[in-house]
Amino acid sequence: VTDQVIERERPVVLAADDDEDILALIAFRLERSGYTVILARDGEEALALARDERPDLAVLDVMMPKLDGFALTRRLRTDEATSRMPIILLTARAQDADVQRGFDVGADDYLRKPFNPQELRARVQAILGRR
C-alpha cells in the first residue's frame, strides 16, 4: 500500500449514523459548505466505505448498530490506509467518561448531540483547513 494522496476537487467526508434524518442533516450542511459527503448507516458499512473511498475526514456516531463508534475508530486507527484520517465523534451520551474514551481510542474531536450544524461545519473546516 502506497501512501498516495488522492487528488480531489472537493474534500470527501464520511458521515455515519443510524438515524436517516441526522445523516441527511449532516449531508445537507456539509454539501452546502463544499464537501462531498458519503453516507453509512452502520459501523461496518462505514468501515468498508472508509477503506474503499479513503475519505478526508469521518464524522461518526458513537451509538451505531454492528460496530459502535469507539470500536470503529479503533479499527480505523489500526488499519494503515485509514490510520491518519481525522475523526469527529458524535455522542448522545451524558457521561464525561465517554468523551475521554473517545479521545483514548483515537478520535480528533467530539461533538455532543444535539449539536448545532454550524458548529459541526466549523470543526470540519478547522481540521481540514489545517492540512
Added chain:
Amino acid sequence: VGLLLCAVYAAVPTHFVVFRELVLYTVTEVGAVLAILIGVAVYRPAAPTAWLLIAAGLAFTSIGDLLFGVYEVIGRNPFPSPADGFYLAAYPCLAAGVVVAIRCQGRAQDRRALIDAAIIAVSAGLLAWAYIIQPAVSGDLTPFEAAVTSAYPIADIVVLAVTLRFVMGSHWDAPALRLLVLGLFLTFVGDFVYQGDVLGGAGGNTVFVNTTLLLGVVVMGLAGLHRSMAALTAPTEGLSERTERPDSLRFVLLAGACMVPPVVLAVQAIRGERLFVPAVVTATVVLIALVGARFADITTRAFRAADREAALRQYASALLAAEGEEELFAVARRAALAVVGGRGVDIVRAGSGTGRAGDVVVAPVEVRGEVMAELVADADHAGVSRSRNSLAIVATELALALEREGLLATERAAVLALAERNERLAELDRMKDQFVSTVSHELRTPLTSMIGYLQIVLEGEAGELNPEQKHFLEVVNRNSDRLNQLIDDILFVARIDAGKLSIEKEWVDLSKLAREAGESARGAARRTGLDVRVSADDELRVWADPVRLGQLLDNLLSNAVKFTPEGGVVSLDVAPRGGDVRVEVSDTGVGIPKDEMTRLFERFFRASTGTAARGTGLGLQIVKTIAEAHGGTVSVASRVGQGTTFTIDLPMRSDGAEAAAR
C-alpha cells in the same frame, strides 16, 4: 441397739450362760434378720433376692446359735450336732446372696476381680488346709466329724472368695454395702480365729470370737436398714474399659497372697513340722496359673485400649473429612464397629425403625436436644459392654459433627443467598445504567434532528423567513433547548441517585469560570432586558471540577434570570473570604416566601411566586449536590418582591489539594 447389745454381751460375765448365749445372742441375731427384712420392705430394692439370701444365712446362723446355746445351757456338747447343720447352711446362703448381687450389678464379666479373688482364696485355702483341715483330718476324728470340721474353713473360704470378688469388681461405695462387706469380713475373721483356737486347743478367747461374730451380724443388719441398701443389686455402668489403674493396696494384697506357699513351707521347715509339699506345690501352681491369666488379661486390655484409641483418633479425622449426613453416619458406624472389634453395633436414625430385635441403646446421638439417632448394640456381645465409654464418645462426636454440618449448611445457604442477592443488585445496577444510557440516546436523537434542522431554517439556508415565521421558529428553538436542558438535568440527578457523580478536581480559576457563565447567561437575559453583572476580576484558584462548577454557576444564573422581571439586575460576585471563596448570585426578582425556603432544595419543588417562570425544579438540587461534593455549603436569603441572594461558600482546597499543590 445392736451395738449396745454387743457391748453388753462382751461385758456380761461368762457364768450368766442362759442370759448371754440364749437371750442376748438370739435377740441380736433375730434383730439383724428383721432389720434386713424391714430394709427390703421399706427401700424395695429392684432384686430383693440377694438381701433375702443374706437374711436367710443370718437366720440359719441364729437357729444354729440358739441350738448351740441350748446345748451349752444343758451342759451337753455333742459334735457334730444339728447346730452344725444350720451353721453350714448359712454359708451357702451368704455366698449366694453376694453372687446374686454381683450378677445384678452386671459385673459377672470382670475377669480381673475374679482372678484376684481367686488368688487370695487359694492362699487362704492353703492356710486353711495347713492349719485347720490337715490337723482335723489327721486327728483321731471319725470321718464324719472330720468332714464337718473341714466344711467350716471351706465354707468360710467360699464366702471370702465371693466377698473379695464383690469388693474387687463391684461398686460398693454405698454405706450399706460397705457395712455388708465389713460384716462378712468380721464373720470370716471370727470363724477363722475360732477354728484356729479350737484346733490349737486354746479355747480361751471365745469372748473375742463371739463378740466379733455378733458384731458382724449386727453390722450386716445395719447394712440392711440403711437407705442405700438397694444399691446392692442396682445395675451399674458397664465395665470400665480403661486399663487397670494402679491400686497399690490391691497389689500388696495380691503379692502377700502369692507369698503364702513359701512362707507356709518355711514356717513348717523351721518348726520341724511335716512338710505339706503336695498342697504347697498345688497351691503354687494354681497361683502361678492365676497370675499368668491376670497378666494376659492386663496385656489384652492394653492392646484393646490402644486399638480403641486408634479407632477413635481415626474417627475424629474421618468426621472432619466427611461431608453430608449420610457420610457422617457411615463414618460413625465404621468407627463403632472398629471400637467393639467387628460386629454387634449399629447406628439407627431416629424413626427409621431398622434396629434389630434384642439390641439395647448404648448412647443417643443428640443434636440440640433432639435425638437424631441411637447407637444400639447387641447386649450379649462382650466387646460392647467393654467399649461403652468409647461408643459414647463415638455418639457424642457424631452429634457434634452433625451439628457442625447443620451450621455449615445454614452458612452455605446464607452465603449463597447473599451472593444471589448481590448478583441481582449488580444486575439491577447494570440495568439502570443501561436505562439511563438508552434514555439519553433515545431522547437526544430526535432532538438532534429537531434542533439541527431548526438551526438551518433559522439561518435562512432553506429560504428567507418573514419576521413572524422567524419569531415562531425561535420559540420552537428555545423550547427545544429547554427540553434538552431538562434531559440533561434528569440524567444528572439519576446519576447522583446512583451514587455515580464523578468529581474530577484540578486547579481552576473560579473568576474565569464566573465570567464565562455570566457571558452565556447574558444571551437569555437580553431577551427580557435584564442586566447581568459579573464581579470577578482577580484570578481565584480553587481545587475543583471545572465542569461541575460551571454547571453550578449556570444553574444559579439561569434561575436568577428566570425569576427576575424585565429591567431587573442579576449579579454574580466571586471573592475570597478567609480560607474559602464565596460565590454570590443576587437578583431583583420575585423572591421566595419564608415558609417555602426550607423546601427550596427539594426535587421538583417550585416556589409559588415563580408560576410564570419555567424550570425543571431540579436546578437547585443540582447546585446543592455539586457544592456539597466540593465540601461547600449553600445558603439563601430572600424577600418577596425584592429579590433573592444565593450564597455558596467553597473551600479553596479540599481533599487531595495539598498533595497536588506541591
